[in-house]
Amino acid sequence: xxxxxxxxxxxxxxxxxxxxxxxxxxxxxxxxxxxxxxxxxxxxxxxxxxxxxxxxxxxxxxxxxxxxxxxxxxxxxxxxxxxxxxxxxxxxxxxxxxxxxxxxxxxxxxxxxxxxxxxxxxxxxxxxxxxxxxxxxxxxxxxxxxxxxxxxxxxxxxxxxxxxxxxxxxxxxxxxxxxxxxxxx
Numbered sequence: 001x002x003x004x005x006x007x008x009x010x011x012x013x014x015x016x017x018x019x020x021x022x023x024x025x026x027x028x029x030x031x032x033x034x035x036x037x038x039x040x041x042x043x044x045x046x047x048x049x050x051x052x053x054x055x056x057x058x059x060x061x062x063x064x065x066x067x068x069x070x071x072x073x074x075x076x077x078x079x080x081x082x083x084x085x086x087x088x089x090x091x092x093x094x095x096x097x098x099x100x101x102x103x104x105x106x107x108x109x110x111x112x113x114x115x116x117x118x119x120x121x122x123x124x125x126x127x128x129x130x131x132x133x134x135x136x137x138x139x140x141x142x143x144x145x146x147x148x149x150x151x152x153x154x155x156x157x158x159x160x161x162x163x164x165x166x167x168x169x170x171x172x173x174x175x176x177x178x179x180x181x182x183x184x185x
Contacts, residue, residue: 100118
């Protein structure tokens, strides 16, 4: 009987964790107010270009899109794990465009920041080795950045990016108790 209990516990531990999704609301600055219901969100990863409809939004009280908010997309509740900018970079020479997000944005000169790619090569990291400001003094659209590949990129758009994880469906309070009782716990 104990071996069955151990197998049951192991089976519970290897239940797959909900996949994290990277979604973007194009054209919204990072600290913009919460997008209204009926807004569309563009998926960057794992399924590039899937668009989901925002049904509702539950703010954590700070009035902006941020960690610990809940967004309901296409009828599914998601917890927001991270919120920040997404930069759409287009090379100034023939090459691939990149969609990247800063790991720890400084808010100023991005030189030295590490950016995490969400498309086309998920999880590739790039260091910003140069920045050519468009004259407004902040990292914004129409600036140019040089990455560790030595290529200079035009910042085509900056979008609001959220990393979300589906919230588990609620279960009956007594379900776990029923399972434990089957194994004598």
